Amino acid sequence: MSLxxxxxxxxxxxxxVALNTISFxxxxxxxxxxxxxxxxxxxxxxxxxxxxxxxxxxxxxxxGAPVVPTKRSRLREYRKNVQMxxxxxxxxxxxxxxxxxxxxxxxxNFKECSPAFLEGQxxxxxxTAEQLLIMVGLDKELAGRYPEELSGGQKQRVSIxxxxxxxxxxxxCDEPTASLDVTVxxxxxxxxxxxxxxxxxxxxxxxHDIRAVTFLCEQIIVLKNGTIQDQFGINELYHKSRHPxxxxxxxxxxxx
Amino acid sequence: xxxxxxxxEKLKIETRNGSYPLVNNVSLEIKKGxxxxxxxxxxxxxxxxxxxxxGLLPVxxxxxxxxxxxxxDLSALxxxxxxxxxGKEIGIIFQDYRASFTPYIKIGKQIxxxxxxxxxxxxxxxxxxxxxxxxxxxxxxxxxxCSYPFQLSGGQVQRASIAMVLALKPALVICxxxxxxxxxxxxxxxxxxxxxxRKETGCAILMITHDLALAYKxxxxxxxMQQGEIVEEGLPEQIRCQHQHPYTxxxxxxxxxxxxxxxxxxxxxxxx
Numbered sequence: 001m002s003l004x005x006x007x008x009x010x011x012x013x014x015x016x017v018a019l020n021t022i023s024f025x026x027x028x029x030x031x032x033x034x035x036x037x038x039x040x041x042x043x044x045x046x047x048x049x050x051x052x053x054x055x056x057x058x059x060x061x062x063x064g065a066p067v068v069p070t071k072r073s074r075l076r077e078y079r080k081n082v083q084m085x086x087x088x089x090x091x092x093x094x095x096x097x098x099x100x101x102x103x104x105x106x107x108x109n110f111k112e113c114s115p116a117f118l119e120g121q122x123x124x125x126x127x128t129a130e131q132l133l134i135m136v137g138l139d140k141e142l143a144g145r146y147p148e149e150l151s152g153g154q155k156q157r158v159s160i161x162x163x164x165x166x167x168x169x170x171x172x173c174d175e176p177t178a179s180l181d182v183t184v185x186x187x188x189x190x191x192x193x194x195x196x197x198x199x200x201x202x203x204x205x206x207x208h209d210i211r212a213v214t215f216l217c218e219q220i221i222v223l224k225n226g227t228i229q230d231q232f233g234i235n236e237l238y239h240k241s242r243h244p245x246x247x248x249x250x251x252x253x254x255x256x
Numbered sequence: 257x258x259x260x261x262x263x264x265e266k267l268k269i270e271t272r273n274g275s276y277p278l279v280n281n282v283s284l285e286i287k288k289g290x291x292x293x294x295x296x297x298x299x300x301x302x303x304x305x306x307x308x309x310x311g312l313l314p315v316x317x318x319x320x321x322x323x324x325x326x327x328x329d330l331s332a333l334x335x336x337x338x339x340x341x342x343g344k345e346i347g348i349i350f351q352d353y354r355a356s357f358t359p360y361i362k363i364g365k366q367i368x369x370x371x372x373x374x375x376x377x378x379x380x381x382x383x384x385x386x387x388x389x390x391x392x393x394x395x396x397x398x399x400x401x402c403s404y405p406f407q408l409s410g411g412q413v414q415r416a417s418i419a420m421v422l423a424l425k426p427a428l429v430i431c432x433x434x435x436x437x438x439x440x441x442x443x444x445x446x447x448x449x450x451x452x453x454r455k456e457t458g459c460a461i462l463m464i465t466h467d468l469a470l471a472y473k474x475x476x477x478x479x480x481m482q483q484g485e486i487v488e489e490g491l492p493e494q495i496r497c498q499h500q501h502p503y504t505x506x507x508x509x510x511x512x513x514x515x516x517x518x519x520x521x522x523x524x525x526x527x528x
Contacts, residue, residue: 037439037440037441037442038409038411038439039409181297181298181466182297182466182467182468182507182510182511183297183506183507183510185510186509186510186512189512208439208440210440210514211469211511211512211513211514212512214512214514214515215512234515235515237514237515237516238515238516245441248440248441248444249440249441250514251444252440252441252443252444253440253469253514254469254473254514255469255472255473255496
């Protein structure tokens, strides 16, 4: 898989430029961290990449084919390979559905997908959902519960199980740990890291927590006012030519 | 310097129908000009402790033990007398910024009204003070002053509410997860200003947080709370490198290291 973004721009209104000529590329198995202060366009970038927002200028190319958000049939092919995890896990699960039905939604939408963990097994729908929950370290008893009966960390794990169910080759995480306790944060990050290695996924990790980003990613992109200010590998984190915003982030996070 | 601004002795909070205690045997004290950090996971009773000091516990809970603020026992006071301490003496900064302002009154008016309730000064002077504190928070003070809360971003409203609390120059400031809603840059700005205020007025600060890096860097003393009890206390370096309690160990291990920071972990392993 390869994702190439070139000259991507997005305006919400005449005066508000959310993204301004963004260009970057991601290879298979790469983890790219996207950091930036609030209002810098991080989340917009995530939404555009997953096809939730339209864009006017620039191109997004996935495996050599352009991604056009207005052509539904083409988008479907792309969306089969791309999943997203949001910050607010309570609003990303349907409160009226028991957890196991939410988890199965991607598999129901893309019936042609046959993920590796299901191969050779003849499981009922509920058993499949239970398998997915076990995969992310949850008890299978939770399958019949409703989202409101779960803790924040558990809900986030359910979101991860749902996103991973069709084995996407690209996973976009928009601040997946921001509203969680420190101990739970580490568990979730470890979970993502394990799956990234196991499935050789590409992850775009949007966050403002530089510690989490450096834990997971090898490449970091710094956004400000919708433009890429800085792009570097993790081993160049302390280089003196880093953008002031990057330096400020490190300064704020360090404990020395 | 030696007399504590506030000392909490054997605080216990339980529900009125008398089930198990939510907070048990909590004792801590904060001296003038000191920043104490209270860390722990959600549900460990950090915020309840703060609310007991403020006298803002939910009606179905009661507290026992002593909360001594500058020689007067707050827990023995009637709610009416307790309230007199709030604002000018004890200020609190909440995590949820949306509830800090009334939505249909302009922010400037709310801040000047707050200042004039506690200090006998004229409208003009109060306005100048309000503009000054707003400016110090890194806000465009004139604009924020004439805005309604919904016209500003979350971070801006939070900073305005912090400005309002600090404008009264309280002797004790309780910060309940105040930077959680802010992004890193604005959070630093606000913390730097808080530091400045502390140097200027010598106020004591109780910093409730689950951000370990912040607690290590900004506090003078850390209390670790688990399931309603303080399991360990000490200087930030002690908590970070020489902790004894298994829970503290678990919590500290959760701080992910930046590249090149690994030597701290090695040091920690040597200590164990």
